Amino acid sequence: MLWVQRFWLRLQTLFGRNRSAERLHDEIQFHLEQQIAENVAAGMSREEARYAATRAFGNPTVLKEETRDTWGWIWLDQVAQDLRYGIRLLLLAQQSRKQAELWRFSAAEYFDIARLHQSFDGFFAMHYWTATLSENLERSENPERVVVLRVTSNIFALDGISTILGRAFTPDEDRPGGPNVAVISHRLWNKRFVRDASVVGKIIRLNGIPYTIVGVTPRRYAYWGADVAIPLRLDPASNNRSERNLMVAGKAKEGLAVEQTGPALAELAHRVEAEYGAAYPEYAGLFYKPIDVRRGVAGDFRIALYMLMGAVAILALVTSANIASLLLARTMARAGEIGTRLAIGAMPGRLARQFLTESALLSVIAGAIGFVGGACALKPLGALIPARYVWEETDLRTNPTAFALSISGALLLGVLFGLAPALFVLRRGVGTNLQQRRARSVTDRYGGRMRTGLVLLEMALAFVVVMGAGLMVRSYRRLTSMDLGFQPDHVLTMRIALPELKYADPGQVANFFRELLDRVRALPGIVDVAASSVRPVDAAGARDFSIPGRSLNTATGIDKAGYRVVTPEYFAVIQTPLRRGRSFAEQDGPNAPHVAIVNESFARTYFANEDAMGKQIRLENRYISTAVGMEWPGSDVVQIVGVIGDSQQITPFMSVHDLYNPAAPEIFVPFLQHPEGGRDMALLLRTETEPGTLTDPIRRQVLAIDADQPVYEVQTLREMTEIAFGPTRLCLVILGIFAGAALVTACVGLYAIVSYSVSQRTHEIGIRMALGAKQRDVLRMVVGEGIPVIAAGLVVGLFAALGMTRLMSSLLYGVPASDGATLLAVSAILMATATLAVYIPARRAIGVDPIEALRYE
Amino acid sequence: MAKPNDLVQGTLDLLILKTVSLEPKHGWAIAKRIQQISGEVLQVQQGSLYPALHRLEQKAWIKAKWKETETGRQAKFYSLTAAGRAQLEKEAENWSRLSAAINLVVETT
Numbered sequence: 001m002l003w004v005q006r007f008w009l010r011l012q013t014l015f016g017r018n019r020s021a022e023r024l025h026d027e028i029q030f031h032l033e034q035q036i037a038e039n040v041a042a043g044m045s046r047e048e049a050r051y052a053a054t055r056a057f058g059n060p061t062v063l064k065e066e067t068r069d070t071w072g073w074i075w076l077d078q079v080a081q082d083l084r085y086g087i088r089l090l091l092l093a094q095q096s097r098k099q100a101e102l103w104r105f106s107a108a109e110y111f112d113i114a115r116l117h118q119s120f121d122g123f124f125a126m127h128y129w130t131a132t133l134s135e136n137l138e139r140s141e142n143p144e145r146v147v148v149l150r151v152t153s154n155i156f157a158l159d160g161i162s163t164i165l166g167r168a169f170t171p172d173e174d175r176p177g178g179p180n181v182a183v184i185s186h187r188l189w190n191k192r193f194v195r196d197a198s199v200v201g202k203i204i205r206l207n208g209i210p211y212t213i214v215g216v217t218p219r220r221y222a223y224w225g226a227d228v229a230i231p232l233r234l235d236p237a238s239n240n241r242s243e244r245n246l247m248v249a250g251k252a253k254e255g256l257a258v259e260q261t262g263p264a265l266a267e268l269a270h271r272v273e274a275e276y277g278a279a280y281p282e283y284a285g286l287f288y289k290p291i292d293v294r295r296g297v298a299g300d301f302r303i304a305l306y307m308l309m310g311a312v313a314i315l316a317l318v319t320s321a322n323i324a325s326l327l328l329a330r331t332m333a334r335a336g337e338i339g340t341r342l343a344i345g346a347m348p349g350r351l352a353r354q355f356l357t358e359s360a361l362l363s364v365i366a367g368a369i370g371f372v373g374g375a376c377a378l379k380p381l382g383a384l385i386p387a388r389y390v391w392e393e394t395d396l397r398t399n400p401t402a403f404a405l406s407i408s409g410a411l412l413l414g415v416l417f418g419l420a421p422a423l424f425v426l427r428r429g430v431g432t433n434l435q436q437r438r439a440r441s442v443t444d445r446y447g448g449r450m451r452t453g454l455v456l457l458e459m460a461l462a463f464v465v466v467m468g469a470g471l472m473v474r475s476y477r478r479l480t481s482m483d484l485g486f487q488p489d490h491v492l493t494m495r496i497a498l499p500e501l502k503y504a505d506p507g508q509v510a511n512f513f514r515e516l517l518d519r520v521r522a523l524p525g526i527v528d529v530a531a532s533s534v535r536p537v538d539a540a541g542a543r544d545f546s547i548p549g550r551s552l553n554t555a556t557g558i559d560k561a562g563y564r565v566v567t568p569e570y571f572a573v574i575q576t577p578l579r580r581g582r583s584f585a586e587q588d589g590p591n592a593p594h595v596a597i598v599n600e601s602f603a604r605t606y607f608a609n610e611d612a613m614g615k616q617i618r619l620e621n622r623y624i625s626t627a628v629g630m631e632w633p634g635s636d637v638v639q640i641v642g643v644i645g646d647s648q649q650i651t652p653f654m655s656v657h658d659l660y661n662p663a664a665p666e667i668f669v670p671f672l673q674h675p676e677g678g679r680d681m682a683l684l685l686r687t688e689t690e691p692g693t694l695t696d697p698i699r700r701q702v703l704a705i706d707a708d709q710p711v712y713e714v715q716t717l718r719e720m721t722e723i724a725f726g727p728t729r730l731c732l733v734i735l736g737i738f739a740g741a742a743l744v745t746a747c748v749g750l751y752a753i754v755s756y757s758v759s760q761r762t763h764e765i766g767i768r769m770a771l772g773a774k775q776r777d778v779l780r781m782v783v784g785e786g787i788p789v790i791a792a793g794l795v796v797g798l799f800a801a802l803g804m805t806r807l808m809s810s811l812l813y814g815v816p817a818s819d820g821a822t823l824l825a826v827s828a829i830l831m832a833t834a835t836l837a838v839y840i841p842a843r844r845a846i847g848v849d850p851i852e853a854l855r856y857e
Numbered sequence: 858m859a860k861p862n863d864l865v866q867g868t869l870d871l872l873i874l875k876t877v878s879l880e881p882k883h884g885w886a887i888a889k890r891i892q893q894i895s896g897e898v899l900q901v902q903q904g905s906l907y908p909a910l911h912r913l914e915q916k917a918w919i920k921a922k923w924k925e926t927e928t929g930r931q932a933k934f935y936s937l938t939a940a941g942r943a944q945l946e947k948e949a950e951n952w953s954r955l956s957a958a959i960n961l962v963v964e965t966t
Contacts, residue, residue, distance in 0.1 A: 005917045005940075023923075027884060027933045028907065034885040035903070058904030066908040 024067060028060055059197040061164055065219070089159070090258060090290040092123075092248045092265075096283055105246045107238040112272050113248055113288070119264035122158050123250040125232060126151040126224065130680070131206040132499055132710070133192075133228070145497060145712040146188065148206055149226035152234065156183075158251045159221070165189075166200035166215030174231040181231065182211040186219040188227045206230070208501040241280055250290070258292050265290060304731045307808050311465055311738040316413075318461045318742050322749040324417040325454040327359060329756045331421040335432075342430045352422055359418025360411060367410030371403055384730045451753045456793045458746040462739075463797025463830055464804050469739035470822040471805060471815055472732040478814035479656065479725050485647025485663070486536050487575035490527075491684055491717035492691035493535050496702065496709065498679035506675030512705060513671070513681060517567065519701045520685065525694060527686040530569035531671060535682045536576075537650045537720040543667065544620035547606060548637065558620055561602060562666035565674045571597075571644060573686045574717070581613050581642030588670040595670065596638040600646050602665035615640050617667065638669060650721050656728060656813040684717070691716050728811060743830070746793075747837040754786050755841035762848055770850040778846050786838035793834075794827055801826075869909050871952055874937065874945040877919055881936035883926070884910060910935060918944050 032053050039049035054060075092113065094105065105113070110125040129148040153174035156162070169181045182204060184193075193199045202213045211230060217223055232246075252261050265288040273286045338351060375398045496516075503509050513531050520529045534541055543563035546552060552559045564570075568584040579600060588595055596617055603612035619636045646663035687694055695714050702709050722729075758765075765778055802818050809817040876882065876890045887910075888903045913919045918941035926932050937945065 023933070024907070024911075026931070028904075030883065030930065030932050031885040031888070031903065033930075056903050058902045060904065063904040063907055067911045 021064075021068070024064060028057075028064065032057060032060075059165070062195070062197050065164060090250050090252055090261065090292060092250060093289045093291060094269075094286065095289055096286040104244040105248050106241050106244045107234045107246065108241045109244070109272075110234065110246055110248055111236060111238070113250070113268065116250075116264060116268050118267075119253055119256055119261045121251040121253055122154055123248055124152045124155040124158055125234065125246040125248050126155065127232060127246050128226070130497070132208075132497060134205045134208075135203075143499075143708060143710050144192070145495075145710065146206070146227035147225055149224055149229040150232045151224075151229050152232050155229070161217060161221055163215035164218045165197060166213070168215055169229075169231050174233055176233050176235045178231055178233055180209065180211040181214045182206075183215040183217060183229045184213055185217050185223045185227050185229075186221065189216045190219075204228075208499055241276065252290075258290050261290050303808065303810055304728075307468070307731055307811070308734050310804070310807075311468065311735055314461045314465050315738050315742050315745070318458045318745045318749075320413050320417060321454040321458045321461075322745050322752075323413060324420070325451045325458075325749050326752055327418045328421040328451055328454075329752065331355070331425050333756075335425050338425055339430055339432075342426075348426045352419070352426060355422035356415060356419055359414045362418070363410040363414025364407060366414070367407040370410065371398070371406040374398070374402075374406065381734065384733055385726075448757070451756075452789055455746070455749045455753055456789055456796065458749045459790060459793025459830065459834065460797035460800055462742040462746040463794060463826065464801045465735065465742040466739040466830065467797075467801040467805055467822065467826045468808060469732070469735040470826050471808070471812055471817065471819060472728065472735050474815045474819065474822055475656070475812045476725070476728055476732050479659075479728060482648070482659070482813075484650075484721060485576060485645050486717075488537075488717040488721045490687050490689070490691060491574060492687060492694055492698075492714070493682055493684050493717055493720070494695075494698070494711045494714040495680065495682050496711050497681075498706075498709070500679060502706075503679055509675065509679050510672060513567070515705055516683070516701060517569075519704070520683070520698055523694070523697055523701070525688050527688060528569050528573050529683065529685045530573040531567045531681045531683055532570050533563075533565040533681060535684065535717070535720065536574050536647060537717065538682075545667065546618045546620060548616050548618050552606075562664050564666065564668050565671050566668055567671045570668070570684070573684050574647075575686075576647055577645045579643045579645055581640070583642055584668075584670045589672050592673075594636055594638040594673050595641045597642040597644055597668040598640055599644055599663065599666045599668075601663045602667065603643050605665045612640050612643055619667075619669075636674075638673075644668070656725075657810060659813055682713075683711075728813070731808075731811060743833060747833050750786065750790070750834055751837040751841060753789075754782065754838050755844075757785065758782060758841045758845045761845075765845055765848050766850045766852070769848065775846040778848075779842050782842040782845050783835070783838050786842075787835075790831065790834040790838070794830060797830070798823065798827070868952075869905070870913060871945070871948045873906070873909060873913060873935075874918065874941055874948065877935050878937045878942070878945055881922070881924075881934040883932040883934050885932075887935070913941070917941075 032050075035053035035056060036046075036049045039052050040046060044052065057063075092105070094109070105125065107125075110123070114123045114125075116123070127150045129150055130145055131148050132143045133146045134143045153169050153171045156168035161168070163183060164186070166183075168183055173179055173181050184199070184204075189195060189199060193202075199213055200215065203210050204213060205211070206228065211228075223229065234246075250261075252258070269287045273283045277283045277286075341351060342348065378398060498509055498512060503512065517529055517531060520526060541563045542560045544558050544560055546558045551557045566584070568586060568588070571578060571583050581597070584595070584597065598612060598617075606612070607615060616637055616639050619638060621635050648659065648663065650659075683698070685691065685694065685698070699711055702711055768778065769775075801823070805817040815822070872891050873887060876887050882890065884906055885903075888906050910919070910921075914921055914935070917938055919935045920938050921933050921935050923931050924934050
């Protein structure tokens with residue numbers, strides 16, 4: 001068997017990884033030395049010979065990496081690495097009496113924190129940016145959107161990363177006025193540069209600005225989601241405390257849990273407040289909150305995974321109990337036969353071997369069937385996992401390891417539960433076994449109690465899983481029927497970012513989008529089209545504002561609200577209801593009076609006891625878009641002309657619990673009056689049918705206007721909203737399958753014991769009927785035997801479920817974990833199926849012919 | 858965007874299997890041998906041999922053993938396994954069929 005051999009080879013490489021790596025080094029070293037020796041013999045100098053040999057060989061680091069990739073189970077190594085990477089990295093948030101949780105810090109605030117050495121190995125600051133990457137300026141060939149991480153140079157040291165090609169950037173390059181250097185991700189290197197080892201030194205352009213590639217990160221390093229990192233170049237002398245646009249993460253000292261970093265952070269916050277509190281009133285009550293990065297990323301999904309593992313364990317338990325109960329019944333039925341065989345001199349060992357062979361065969365067959373079933377279900381189930389939780393190189397498939405695991409798991413359970421009753425029967429001696437043969441009408445007390453106990457356990461466990469599934473169904477229905485405040489079906493979205501160099505003037509940007517909207521609107525199948533700075537589902541950008549003639553309840557009198565720059569059709573396309581006033585129109589051009597629309601939450605928050613219509617808002621000169629951090633020189637007074645309904649914000653990695661939060665205040669302004677919407681706009685199209693097919697025609701329209709212009713993030717609005725529901729849906733489907741399987745298994749178990757008891761009591765039933773018992777009495781007697789077991793199982797299950805479902809409450813929306821209606825429904829379903837499982841064998845009992853039954857012995 | 862000197866992967870596998878089929882060889886000797894017999898036409902970047910060697914080893918087509926060379930140094934010698942021999946025959950046959958077909962196309966058109 002070739003795969004056995006391969007399996008063995010992989011085991012060897014797995015357990016001898018370090019040695020294998022050393023040997024690979026030796027092997028390559030040997031090669032190089034041979035080549036050098038040959039070159040020297042051909043007359044080269046030692047130095048020349050070494051150089052020529054290396055050139056003929058290629059980059060040893062890259063080749064070593066490629067070679068290691070061919071070794072089996074490299075992923076185990078990588079999982080271990082991932083655990084190391086993710087470990088102890090804490091993202092900081094600052095909070096004070098004046099500020100709710102704030103992710104971002106200013107440069108001076110970062111330097112305050114970076115001085116903290118107690119409890120932390122260090123801190124790094126970063127800032128995201130999306131840019132168009134191209135390789136040369138004149139003809140931007142294959143431009144693509146990339147996520148750029150502007151970051152302090154110490155990220156590499158703190159993340160424990162060394163580059164596989166070239167080098168990381170140095171603290172010297174991370175100073176104001178430093179050179180433009182970039183470290184690209186393994187993914188970008190692989191995808192765009194086809195693993196070209198000479199990529200170091202190449203120049204790439206980000207939004208037209210040249211950067212020299214100095215290094216490539218190793219594979220499977222998530223790189224904080226970035227494709228390219230460039231130095232942040234903070235000025236250590238900065239005393240800026242109000243421009244908060246940096247994210248700060250720290251690495252806790254080894255062995256410290258998240259909570260243990262609390263005291264050091266609290267002390268620092270206290271110092272900062274004492275020092276700067278007078279000049280910056282917002283620091284009153286300042287504190288820093290550390291957030292475990294792993295927890296933040298995996299979020300709800302982690303709980304979903306634990307829950308699924310729990311469901312697997314429960315199903316395995318139910319099945320094992322069933323196997324035990326069935327094999328116990330079988331062995332007991334053969335007690336007489338065993339007794340006879342022992343009496344005429346069979347060796348107990350030989351008999352045990354027979355039992356073992358039987359249950360082993362049974363389990364191998366069952367394991368194989370299970371494996372085939374699993375292999376078939378893998379693809380559809382894998383598709384349920386939300387894409388952002390799956391590493392892009394992950395390959396979901398069955399392999400010999402999975403096969404070996406399924407078979408050995410089944411074998412272990414089968415042998416364990418098959419052998420136990422056999423040993424029990426063998427050990428109780430010849431006499432008892434032979435006796436049982438004669439005393440058939442008396443139910444075997446020990447075996448019976450044991451089986452009843454097992455079935456009770458099965459019922460209770462099934463209850464827990466079915467309850468979990470029931471809660472997920474209710475929660476999912478709440479989620480999908482929730483009013484989002486807009487209509488996400490049949491809306492296609494995509495983003496278009498115009499390069500700054502080509503579209504320097506806001507007028508050009510406006511013309512581009514006007515022409516694009518006109519062209520797209522004329523396409524067949526399009527109902528309407530709009531452009532906006534941020535899509536409805538995405539978090540809005542934030543804009544500072546004040547209200548003339550009134551002091552807002554903040555230290556500076558300025559507050560922040562969500563901010564979206566939209567074209568007039570926006571509200572019609574996403575179908576957000578207009579509550580008061582009017583929508584934007586073509587007449588709201590650059591020279592017309594400047595207007596705004598606010599959402600109900602804004603009106604409620606800032607104009608609580610008055611009418612928001614006609615009121616003025618002063619937009620201040622600070623604007624942070626989620627795509628690009630942006631300064632907008634100049635302020636603007638706008639008049640509120642309409643109020644629209646609130647809509648739900650759904651962001652990646654949000655928890656379903658965030659859906660309870662009330663909508664944030666938001667301001668909408670017309671695109672023509674506010675070029676600060678920027679060059680990076682989203683297109684929103686309402687379509688007549690499923691929007692998927694329209695992507696290409698629209699892309700063609702974009703290219704017709706500008707042949708170099710890429711579109712990116714093509715998604716339907718429905719897909720974007722589904723992001724929040726992914727973990728819920730995955731749990732729903734898998735728990736549903738497990739619940740069905742657990743229910744059926746438990747009922748099979750129940751059916752089996754009742755059936756068995758009926759067959760054992762055929763003689764007794766025959767006598768009863770011969771003595772005049774009615775069919776109804778027999779039915780009641782047999783069913784009555786099962787009912788207490790079911791009832792007890794339900795009661796135990798109910799309490800177990802109440803304890804277990806609490807653990808999944810963070811995945812539930814709109815349903816309490818101890819939801820009464822679900823409990824009732826689950827009890828009813830279990831009761832009904834279980835009664836059916838009892839009733840079927842009971843029907844058989846009343847079909848017994850008394851004469852036959854009495855003769856039956 | 859293939860690099861110019863890159864051999865098609867399957868071809869490299871075939872060349873390696875063929876080269877080690879006669880006697881156990883270490884990586885450098887395999888590289889030399891491939892260059893020699895192909896009359897320096899096939900310029901394999903020497904290093905790209907190693908990922909291929911390890912892949913074939915994981916597939917159990919070749920096996921490796923650390924032995925001393927004539928100069929007394931330890932080197933890793935690769936030799937063909939039974940499964941490898943079968944694979945070699947299969948690939949060699951594929952290759953001759955493919956090259957015959959290409960010849961046919963090139964010469965008739």
